[in-house]
Structures are given as structure tokens and as C-alpha cells.
Amino acid sequence: MSDADAQTCGDHSQWAETSHCRVAGVRHFGAFAAVELIAPRVARRAAPGQFVMVTVPGGGFLLRRPISLFAAHGDRIGLLVEARGGGSEQLTQLDVGDNVDVAGPLGSAFPTEGVTNALLVGGGIGCAPLQYLADQLAAEGAQVTAAFGFRDFRSARAAGAFSIDRLWVATEDGSVGKAGTVLHILASLDVAPGTTIYACGPNPMVAAVQRWTFAEGLRGYVSLEAHMACGTGSCHGCVVDTARGKVRVCSEGPVFRLDEVTP
Amino acid sequence: MISDGPQHSVSLGPILLDHPLVDASGTFDLLEYSRRYDGDYFADFPYAAYVPKTVTADARTGNPAPRVTETPSGMINAIGLENPGIHAWIDQLPEWASLRQPVIVSVGGNEPEQYAAVIAALEAHLAAAAAGTAPRIEGYELNVSCPNVSSGLQIGADPSATAEVVAACREATDRFLLAKLTPNVRDVTEAGAAALGAGADGLSLVNTFKAMVLDRQTLKPFLGNRTGGLCGPAIKPIALRMVAEVAQAFPDTPIVGMGGVMTGLDALEFIACGATAVAVGAANFTAFEAPSRILQELRDELEARGFASVAEARGMALRA
Numbered sequence: 001m002s003d004a005d006a007q008t009c010g011d012h013s014q015w016a017e018t019s020h021c022r023v024a025g026v027r028h029f030g031a032f033a034a035v036e037l038i039a040p041r042v043a044r045r046a047a048p049g050q051f052v053m054v055t056v057p058g059g060g061f062l063l064r065r066p067i068s069l070f071a072a073h074g075d076r077i078g079l080l081v082e083a084r085g086g087g088s089e090q091l092t093q094l095d096v097g098d099n100v101d102v103a104g105p106l107g108s109a110f111p112t113e114g115v116t117n118a119l120l121v122g123g124g125i126g127c128a129p130l131q132y133l134a135d136q137l138a139a140e141g142a143q144v145t146a147a148f149g150f151r152d153f154r155s156a157r158a159a160g161a162f163s164i165d166r167l168w169v170a171t172e173d174g175s176v177g178k179a180g181t182v183l184h185i186l187a188s189l190d191v192a193p194g195t196t197i198y199a200c201g202p203n204p205m206v207a208a209v210q211r212w213t214f215a216e217g218l219r220g221y222v223s224l225e226a227h228m229a230c231g232t233g234s235c236h237g238c239v240v241d242t243a244r245g246k247v248r249v250c251s252e253g254p255v256f257r258l259d260e261v262t263p
Numbered sequence: 264m265i266s267d268g269p270q271h272s273v274s275l276g277p278i279l280l281d282h283p284l285v286d287a288s289g290t291f292d293l294l295e296y297s298r299r300y301d302g303d304y305f306a307d308f309p310y311a312a313y314v315p316k317t318v319t320a321d322a323r324t325g326n327p328a329p330r331v332t333e334t335p336s337g338m339i340n341a342i343g344l345e346n347p348g349i350h351a352w353i354d355q356l357p358e359w360a361s362l363r364q365p366v367i368v369s370v371g372g373n374e375p376e377q378y379a380a381v382i383a384a385l386e387a388h389l390a391a392a393a394a395g396t397a398p399r400i401e402g403y404e405l406n407v408s409c410p411n412v413s414s415g416l417q418i419g420a421d422p423s424a425t426a427e428v429v430a431a432c433r434e435a436t437d438r439f440l441l442a443k444l445t446p447n448v449r450d451v452t453e454a455g456a457a458a459l460g461a462g463a464d465g466l467s468l469v470n471t472f473k474a475m476v477l478d479r480q481t482l483k484p485f486l487g488n489r490t491g492g493l494c495g496p497a498i499k500p501i502a503l504r505m506v507a508e509v510a511q512a513f514p515d516t517p518i519v520g521m522g523g524v525m526t527g528l529d530a531l532e533f534i535a536c537g538a539t540a541v542a543v544g545a546a547n548f549t550a551f552e553a554p555s556r557i558l559q560e561l562r563d564e565l566e567a568r569g570f571a572s573v574a575e576a577r578g579m580a581l582r583a
Contacts, residue, residue, distance in 0.1 A: 016299035016551040055550070062495055063333045063548055087333070103551055106299070229331040229338060230548040233295030236316075236342045237331030246324050246345065251295065 012109040013045045016232045018055075023098045024076060030157030031083045032125075033092035037102065040075035045105050048112070048133035049223050049255040052104030053231040054079070056087040057094070065091065066228045066250070068129035068200075069105065070161075077102075080128040080161055106231055108255040110198055110221050112137055117192045119220075120146040120164070121182050121209050123201025124155055127162065129223050133198055134164045145189065149182035149205065183208050196220055203263040210258050220258040224249050269565040270572035273311075275540050276439045276464045276517045278365055278401045280311035283573050284530060284558050287521050287544030288369035288404060288443075289316045289342065291554070294358060299551070305361045309554035312364050313398070314542065317371040317406045320380045322348035326411060327487030332476055337495030337523070338545055339476050341411040341488035344371050349381045353388050356397045365401040367441065371409060375431035378405060382435040402439030404519075405432055405463070407454075408470035410447065410492045419445035419470070422457035433462030441519060444468040444509075446498075451505045452512040465517035466509055467542065469502045495545040499523030503536050503580075510537020511581055525549070527560025535579040 025036035042052060046069055053064035065087050071078030083089035094100060110133050112118075118137050120130040127148045134144050145166040150156035153175035159167070168185045169177030178184050182205065197220025199209045206222050213220050226238035226249035233251035240249050241262045247253070271282040293313055297304040325345030332339055346352065359366070368385065372378040382403060389397060407419035407428055418424045419442075429442055442458035444451055446469035455466050471492025476485045484490070502522025510518055520538025523545065524530050530541040546553040570576045 014299045015301065016296070017301070018550050018552055061333060062336065062338055062545065064550075101550070227329040227331055229340065229545075230290075232299055232551065234290060234292040235331060235340065235548060236289075236325065236345050237329075237340060239325065239328055239330065239345070 012047050014106050015045055016103050019102050021100055021102050023094050023096050026094055026096060029160045030154055032158045033081050034161045035079045035081060035094050037077050038075055039077045039102055042104050043072045043075055043077050046072040047109035048136045049110035049129055050105035050107050052102045055101035056090050057100055061087045063229055066231050069132050070128045071132050082125040107250055108253055110255050112140055115142045115196045117143045117195040119191060119195050119197050121199045122148045123205040124150060126201030129200055131162050147182045147185035186212055206263045213258055221255055222258050223254045269570050273539055273573050278439055280540060282311045283540045285310050285312045285540055285542050286314050287542040288314045290544045290547040308364055309558055312367050314367045314369055314404060316346060317344050317369040318346050318349050318352045318381060319344060319371045320349055320377045329487055332485055334476060337493055337497035339474055339491040339493050341486045341491035343411050344409055349384045359398040360395055362398040365399045367402040367404050368400055369404045369406050371406045375427045378428050379431040379435045382432050386436055404441040404443050404467055406443050408443050408445030410471055410473040411488055417445050419454050420448050422453045425454045426457040426461035429458045429461035429463045439464050441465045441467045443470055445470050446505055447473050452508055455509050467519035469505050469522045472498055496523040496525055503532055506533055506538055507536040507580060527557050527564050530561045531564050534576050537578045537581055
């Protein structure tokens, strides 16, 4: 794939000022919470693949948490949060009416222009940005299929938060959907030529999806996860190796072309 | 003109600052802030001077990920002085040209010659640069205290090595020269004395504390570099003590104090311990508005306490 036949993932509107947002809705799915925030200025600028930095309420945590946009429509944004550590656990406990500080949208977005067939491949909490992407692609008239992989029954609870017409689920323990990883779903799909792949998940999954995509002669994009401090390009904490050297996931990413990263 | 409040301006040696707050090197990227701001960030620049991320003679790719994580009341980082090298760094100077505030360039290296080479390259560029193609570069901060470079050695822990770096740089420039001290020593005034003796004009302190965080599942070091530098509110009381020791030992020396400043009152505490100016570090990561908020809080504190100037508050903690 050359630069000419892939859209770049940069040049999206980024905005780092803090929005004080009210929680308008919370849905719980096991250890996951889908949180809807009233954030008109974030929603207006947002594009699928971008993320926000969220302040953990209560003052007990110094750094904000990077969370990708699960949804954005009207004056609302949605976040899907998994209770993984102390900070994210507190975010899953937000209630309607609570206030939370959010900065964003930040980072690059998934290019969607001209896409007619899309295959969305997610792993664990990495599935989150793919709902917003699916909504956008569907609105643009694209055929959307999604393959999500989870470790076990517990983490597969997250699947309940999604509404994508053609969604296939796999669990490594076989408790929900197909037994195995997303690669087992991909192997069983009849993928149309020219389908664009969109991936987000842990690095080993991304590497496997990358190999499969190249073997199928397809192209695509990936949103990477990283430990971040600032989320706004200053600290150089979230670098990832790419064909052009180490780059910041928060600033040059989180969305990259699948063929430019070495996760 | 009759002033209607406290005088906020301070003199950091020959550099006149509108107020005492600057950014700590490596925590605030002007161009990145500017990209994410609706207005003109250069016009609204909140700090009194800009201290960019440390630049070295050659490009450095830095340490493997992960490089950062939160710790109780703080954070740990091991970036490893990632930077494009002085020549590529100089190429982006025109982008900063409209900054009104002075720039203090943070310089790093492994050997005295490498520090001096950075300064010599920049001085040569500035001497030949056309008007309006560079910001006002008024000084240097010699970073002899990064705990995350691969040599594992901190020049700043060795007073004679510190003196060698300062002496080499002193020969390369007439501009204001700060030495940034490491707290990872028994007596921080020893390196301070060595730096001043070799020609430094002022001291900045503290850099981060060498520290370690484990992955609590695997019980292996979490950071790609194994160890990192601890900063944030957790280190503030130690930083205050060290700034006070340095201010007491070198009363007429310009000092940039830093370590866990999150509020205006934190900044005032550093001033009370003898700091001339105060650098804000980890707080920059917590909110885009942190610099302007901390500045407003500092102004409010000075006014509420009836100080006529920042200078009047300086050294309060050192007096009987």
C-alpha cells in the first residue's frame, strides 16, 4: 500500500481545553460501564477513533485517563470504561447527575471516506471506539461487519453495550460465541475484495490482525492503546515503534495505517 | 503609575520575568498546546518564560515503552531525553518566533563537550539568524540531572563532573546559565557550589527522584527502563527542603525552584523557601488550564496576604 492509496490519519480537529460535563446516563455490563456525558463542544468536533482525557473524580488521582469515544451524537458523547485499576474503577461508578472533567477530542481519527465494505476487529476494551466508527460508516452507507474477541465470559459482558447489525463474538474460553480469538472469526468470514479493516485491541491481537490483513491483500487502520501521562503531546510517554521511528500514540495516533506500526 | 496590587515581576538574574512561573523542561510543549487551542496560544502563553524539552547534540530515540505511570500522589517517568538533536531542533525555531516571553534552553549530554556543542551550534545560528526567525533565547539550563539516560550516571551527582560541564558551557556563551541539580545526592549544596564556582549564574532544582515501580502482577519492573524519575506532589516536601538549603547556602543566587507544584500556594511555598522563580512540571499533565489557574492562584495568594511584591515573600521560611 502506498501513501497515495490510503488516507492519512492526521489533521483532525483537536481541542484540549477542559469541559465540565454532566453524566446523563450510565449502563453497566459487568465490570464495564457505558457512560453518556453532556459535552456539546467535544461532540461537535469529534470523529471516530479520537479519545478524551478524563479526570478521575474525587481528587485521589493525579493523571487523567485516556478513553476513546464510544459514541458522539448531538450534544452527547459516550465512553465505555472497564474497571481495570483504581482510576478506571472509579469512572465505572459514575452516577447520573455526577460531574466529570473531560478534555478533547484528541488524536487522529479513522478515515472513512469512500469506504463501501468495512470489517471492524476488536479485542476487549479495544472494541469501544468501533461502535462510534460503525455508526459513522453506516451513516455513510458502508456495509459494516464486526468481529470482537474477549478473554472469557466476564469480559464478554462488554458486548452487551454494542449495537452493530453484523457482530460476531469469540471468547478464548468458549463461553460466549465462537471458541477462540477474533482470528477464528476472520477465518470463517467471506470477506469482499477491497474491504477496509479497522482494528483496535491489545498489541498481540493487532499484530495477528495485521498479518491476516496483509495475507488477504487488504488494507486498513488500527487504533493503538498506550500508557499516557498528558495525552496532548508534551510528555512523550506513550510512544510506539513505527516505520518512521518512535511516535506518540496521543499525538501522531492513536489511529495509524495498519502497515506503518510494529506493535 | 500607581500599582493596584502586588508586583508580580521578578528578575531571574538578567532575565526580567512578568511573574515567577515557568514550565519545567519536558512537561510542556508549546507547539502541541498551540495545536489544541482555539485562540492564539502564543498571545495567551501563560508562563513568564518557556523552558522547552531538553535538547542534545545528536538525536535520541529515548527509552522503550512503557515510559510513564501514576504513583501515589505522583507519577514516574523514564522518557530518556528523546529529542531530534540540536540541528533539527534549530530548524523549528521559526515556529516559536512570535513568542513574546524569553526562552531558556534546556541542554543535555553525556560529556562536557556535548553540552558545549549544543550551545555553540545554537549561538552560531542565532548570530547569523535573520530578525524575526527565532524567539528571544536569553539563557540555558544545563540538565545534569536526568535519571533516565542509558549511561546510568548522573553528572549532577558528582560535583567535579558538574563543574566541568558548566565550565565548558560558560566558554560557549555569555547568556544566563542555570545548572539543574539532581536531588539524588547526600548534600545538594555540593553540586550547587561546584556549578556556581565554574561559572553558572543560577541554580534550578529539583529534577526527579530516581525511583522504581513494579508491575504488581508479574513483580517485574514496570517501566521499559526499569527505573524512572519520581515527580508530583509526593516529592514537594523534599524539594522545598532542598531549595531552602540551596537558598541559605547561596543567598544572592537566582534559583528556580520546582517539585510537585500543583497550586498557587505550592508555588508561594517555593518562593518562601528562597526560589526566585518556580517551575511547574507534572501539573501540566493534569489539565490544559493548569498553568493559568496556578498563576491566578499565586496572584490571589500574594494579594490576600498583603505582599507588595513577590520579592517580599521570597525567603520567608528562611528567616527567624
